[in-house]
Amino acid sequence: MTDLLIRGADLVGGGRSDLLIRDGRFVDPRDADGDVDQLDADGLVALPGLVDLHTHLREPGREDAETVDSGTMAAARGGFTAVLAMANTDPVTDTAEAAAYVASLGARDGHADVVPVGAVSKGLAGVELAELGLMARSSAGVRVFSDDGHCIADARLMRRALEYVRAFDGVIAQHAQDPKLAGAGACCHEGVISGKLGLPGWPAAAEAAVVARDVQIAELTRSRLHICHVSCAETVDVIRWAKQRGINVTAEVAPHHLMLTTSEVVGYDPTYKVNPPLRPDEHVEAVREALADGTIDAVATDHAPHARHDKEHAFADAAFGMLGLETALAVVLETMINSGRMGWPELVKRMSIMPAHIARLAGQGRALGAGEPANVVLVDPAARAVVERDASASLSRNNPWHGRELPDPVVATIWAGRITYQKER
Amino acid sequence: MRHLLSAADLDRDQITEILDLAEEMSLVQGRPVKKLPALRGRTVVNLFFEDSTRTRSSFEIAGKWLSADVINISAKGSSVSKGESLRDTVLTVAAMGVDALVIRHYASGAPWQASRWIDAHVLNAGDGTHEHPTQALLDAFTIRRHLRRSVADQSSFEGKTVAIVGDITHSRVARSNVLLLNTMGAEVILVAPPTLLPSGIDSWPVLVCTDFDQVLARADIVMMLRVQRERMSGGYFPTPREYTIGYGLTRPRLAAMKPGAAICHPGPMNRGLEISADAADAANSLILDQVAAGVSVRMSVLYELLGGAE
Amino acid sequence: MAHQILEANQGAHDLVLLGIPTRGVPLAHRLATVMDQVEGVRVPVGALDVTMYRDDLRRQPTRAVGRTDLPVEVEGRTVVLVDDVLYSGRTVRAALDALGDLGRPRAVRLAVLVDRGHRELPVHADHVGSYVPTRPGEHVSVRLAELDGINRVTIEPGNGPERGEV
Numbered sequence: 001m002t003d004l005l006i007r008g009a010d011l012v013g014g015g016r017s018d019l020l021i022r023d024g025r026f027v028d029p030r031d032a033d034g035d036v037d038q039l040d041a042d043g044l045v046a047l048p049g050l051v052d053l054h055t056h057l058r059e060p061g062r063e064d065a066e067t068v069d070s071g072t073m074a075a076a077r078g079g080f081t082a083v084l085a086m087a088n089t090d091p092v093t094d095t096a097e098a099a100a101y102v103a104s105l106g107a108r109d110g111h112a113d114v115v116p117v118g119a120v121s122k123g124l125a126g127v128e129l130a131e132l133g134l135m136a137r138s139s140a141g142v143r144v145f146s147d148d149g150h151c152i153a154d155a156r157l158m159r160r161a162l163e164y165v166r167a168f169d170g171v172i173a174q175h176a177q178d179p180k181l182a183g184a185g186a187c188c189h190e191g192v193i194s195g196k197l198g199l200p201g202w203p204a205a206a207e208a209a210v211v212a213r214d215v216q217i218a219e220l221t222r223s224r225l226h227i228c229h230v231s232c233a234e235t236v237d238v239i240r241w242a243k244q245r246g247i248n249v250t251a252e253v254a255p256h257h258l259m260l261t262t263s264e265v266v267g268y269d270p271t272y273k274v275n276p277p278l279r280p281d282e283h284v285e286a287v288r289e290a291l292a293d294g295t296i297d298a299v300a301t302d303h304a305p306h307a308r309h310d311k312e313h314a315f316a317d318a319a320f321g322m323l324g325l326e327t328a329l330a331v332v333l334e335t336m337i338n339s340g341r342m343g344w345p346e347l348v349k350r351m352s353i354m355p356a357h358i359a360r361l362a363g364q365g366r367a368l369g370a371g372e373p374a375n376v377v378l379v380d381p382a383a384r385a386v387v388e389r390d391a392s393a394s395l396s397r398n399n400p401w402h403g404r405e406l407p408d409p410v411v412a413t414i415w416a417g418r419i420t421y422q423k424e425r
Numbered sequence: 426m427r428h429l430l431s432a433a434d435l436d437r438d439q440i441t442e443i444l445d446l447a448e449e450m451s452l453v454q455g456r457p458v459k460k461l462p463a464l465r466g467r468t469v470v471n472l473f474f475e476d477s478t479r480t481r482s483s484f485e486i487a488g489k490w491l492s493a494d495v496i497n498i499s500a501k502g503s504s505v506s507k508g509e510s511l512r513d514t515v516l517t518v519a520a521m522g523v524d525a526l527v528i529r530h531y532a533s534g535a536p537w538q539a540s541r542w543i544d545a546h547v548l549n550a551g552d553g554t555h556e557h558p559t560q561a562l563l564d565a566f567t568i569r570r571h572l573r574r575s576v577a578d579q580s581s582f583e584g585k586t587v588a589i590v591g592d593i594t595h596s597r598v599a600r601s602n603v604l605l606l607n608t609m610g611a612e613v614i615l616v617a618p619p620t621l622l623p624s625g626i627d628s629w630p631v632l633v634c635t636d637f638d639q640v641l642a643r644a645d646i647v648m649m650l651r652v653q654r655e656r657m658s659g660g661y662f663p664t665p666r667e668y669t670i671g672y673g674l675t676r677p678r679l680a681a682m683k684p685g686a687a688i689c690h691p692g693p694m695n696r697g698l699e700i701s702a703d704a705a706d707a708a709n710s711l712i713l714d715q716v717a718a719g720v721s722v723r724m725s726v727l728y729e730l731l732g733g734a735e
Numbered sequence: 736m737a738h739q740i741l742e743a744n745q746g747a748h749d750l751v752l753l754g755i756p757t758r759g760v761p762l763a764h765r766l767a768t769v770m771d772q773v774e775g776v777r778v779p780v781g782a783l784d785v786t787m788y789r790d791d792l793r794r795q796p797t798r799a800v801g802r803t804d805l806p807v808e809v810e811g812r813t814v815v816l817v818d819d820v821l822y823s824g825r826t827v828r829a830a831l832d833a834l835g836d837l838g839r840p841r842a843v844r845l846a847v848l849v850d851r852g853h854r855e856l857p858v859h860a861d862h863v864g865s866y867v868p869t870r871p872g873e874h875v876s877v878r879l880a881e882l883d884g885i886n887r888v889t890i891e892p893g894n895g896p897e898r899g900e901v
Contacts, residue, residue, distance in 0.1 A: 195629075201624050312513070
């Protein structure tokens with residue numbers, strides 16, 4: 001492969017510089033010889049490739065909604081060079097074989113690193129531990145385990161899981177939703193709007209109560225706990241308290257919870273149906289603050305593609321979830337950087353360094369310097385565009401950002417030295 | 426008027442017009458030829474995703490007495506389980522060339538979603554726990570007649586107090602009535618145990634009371650809501666006995682009602698649970714009047730939606 | 736007009752006057768009052784709204800419906816329809832349809848205050864207060880004390896001043 005020379009990019013915290021890529025790694029730019037492809041990055045910011053801790057690739061099982069190919073293509077467009085693929089596929093990723101299979105799909109079809117997440121419990125049933133150890137030992141090297149989609153409601157199971165993964169530096173990622181306070185039908189933040197609209201309520205307490213319990217268990221077991229898609233102020237308060245106590249808990253927030261509020265569901269459009277639900281302003285404010293000050297460590301998209309026929313139902317019947325890979329950086333840029341809450345160095349931490357660290361991905365979230373793997377995204381902070389859902393690389397169209405004017409930052413994504421996405425100039 | 430989805434779609438003048446028209450429509454019932462040609466050649470489909478013999482036949486008769494062609498489609502059983510999306514079901518029906526779709530659905534919001542997908546007029550016949558606008562209209566029709574009977578020429582809701590008692594959280598009848606009665610100027614008091622009051626109720630234009638007896642002396646109309654025994658499995662109240670003693674329209678409560686006050690119930694009733702047999706059959710019970718009002722009010726609404734130029 | 740109706744009917748027996756809203760109704764009541772004075776009999780008076788039977792219902796936004804008030808059954812009786820102006824005849828046709836759904840009168844007669852010509856259907860009035868030739872674009876306006884404060888019939892062009900009083 002020919003060398004790639006990126007000219008004049010603004011390295012976050014490092015000033016303008018050239019980047020030379022050879023055989024999938026950065027080398028000293030002064031080493032450039034004549035035969036080299038060039039990419040003009042004048043006016044662009046270079047970030048380490050983004051890492052998504054929480055993606056649903058739907059393969060195996062729902063290839064009509066998304067595949068590893070289409071999902072990672074969407075990831076590449078969003079500036080991601082690695083995605084963690086959640087276990088709620090069909091079959092569930094709860095064995096070493098299943099994890100190795102997903103990893104192999106990634107190797108064959110992926111436009112980014114595909115790292116399978118292993119289920120915590122067999123079949124996501126929340127009763128018995130899945131083969132966590134074997135998944136960790138498999139070629140997939142699973143380190144993040146989650147029953148996402150379902151809450152690990154049994155305190156004893158959570159304890160066992162947290163204890164068990166300590167042996168191989170694993171982390172349990174909890175989808176916090178007390179099933180007795182917010183059952184399977186709960187689909188709208190419990191408050192004024194759910195009362196008016198006659199939609200089953202999903203109270204903030206259902207999330208915060210589980211997190212409060214789990215940080216106690218994490219303290220007891222001295223294990224690593226990660227909280228998926230934090231959506232409300234109460235949860236932020238619990239995590240802040242836990243971190244102050246030295247409990248080893250990390251947290252992520254999804255882009256939609258940084259910008260969209262519960263008032264979006266007033267028209268009963270299932271595009272805005274997501275789990276956990278969109279919350280009122282005060283919660284959006286709280287998670288933004290938490291992301292800015294690091295209480296929330298990472299942005300994770302919870303990219304959840306759905307075939308049209310799974311969304312075009314009555315609100316209460318429709319599938320939960322929104323697309324997110326292609327628009328994540330744009331939303332974070334708009335809500336956090338353009339508003340002055342955060343600078344680029346913090347964004348790099350939240351969207352690349354910390355996710356890579358939590359997932360223990362050695363080759364991601366690295367500095368952009370000689371010797372490091374060439375995972376980089378070039379970003380134009382000023383570009384803007386109206387989101388067009390039909391232009392998506394995803395096979396699905398459940399896009400809550402359609403028609404909105406947002407930043408359109410990603411100019412080029414380079415994964416292991418190969419350009420996986422380049423915007424037409 | 427393109428659709429009737431919510432009781433909030435109507436202002437006071439529109440409501441009055443619909444009720445006045447319903448008075449005229451109620452005369453049809455007594456005629457040898459129970460037909461008015463106003464909707465001749467119009468096709469109305471009752472698309473019911475939830476069982477309801479009473480409401481469905483009420484709409485059916487209403488449409489037929491206006492000479493419309495009425496078709497009943499039962500889409501019961503979750504469309505999700507049958508694999509057909511709601512959108513596909515609605516579009517398929519609309520593609521047959523219907524003028525109006527009367528939709529009853531077990532999920533809140535379905536009629537709104539349907540109205541975005543098709544051109545036909547959409548009439549909400551009850552969506553989940555959200556709204557039931559024609560029920561609120563027939564309740565208002567019945568209450569207005571009662572008010573006119575008690576004081577000649579009086580038909581204003583201003584200054585009147587309506588107490589709605591029961592499972593407010595899960596009641597579309599309550600929601601629509603709160604909206605409509607407010608528009609008409611009545612004072613609304615909701616009475617329920619705290620577990621059956623919806624979230625965010627402080628923002629509703631109502632008074633809330635968890636003590637039924639306090640409210641009795643004040644209420645001109647006592648509207649009892651059906652409480653489902655299934656709610657007990659959700660732990661909303663401990664036993665039917667406790668519910669009846671706390672929130673039922675028992676014989677002592679019937680006696681404590683304000684002179685001239687009347688009783689309503691959207692039906693079907695759980696005699697002995699939320700309403701005693703005495704109250705159901707009392708002289709001041711308007712329950713049967715409500716049933717009779719259903720057809721007239723629905724004729725009126727169908728005429729308003731379909732009787733003029735498109 | 737009242738005399739004419741009584742004469743044609745040979746008395747007041749089995750008569751019922753039905754005014755077509757809006758202004759046909761007070762006119763019907765006036766006729767009944769005169770008949771009472773003449774014959775000493777209270778002829779039943781009511782109203783027959785014909786909105787639902789109009790043939791132009793679909794061409795306009797939904798029309799408001801007026802009151803129908805039947806004091807007695809029409810079965811076997813002589814119904815005298817009363818209206819203020821007879822023009823195209825379509826209102827009367829609608830009234831006949833409406834009447835048909837209410838029962839089977841022995842006979843139906845039409846009494847109008849003003850016949851302004853320009854029939855579009857084969858309808859004729861049995862009892863006419865006044866024949867007033869008009870041009871099609873003109874508008875005949877009947878005002879009655881009971882509703883409008885004064886009794887006056889005027890002919891107005893489409894837009895412009897009144898041509899004159901009748």
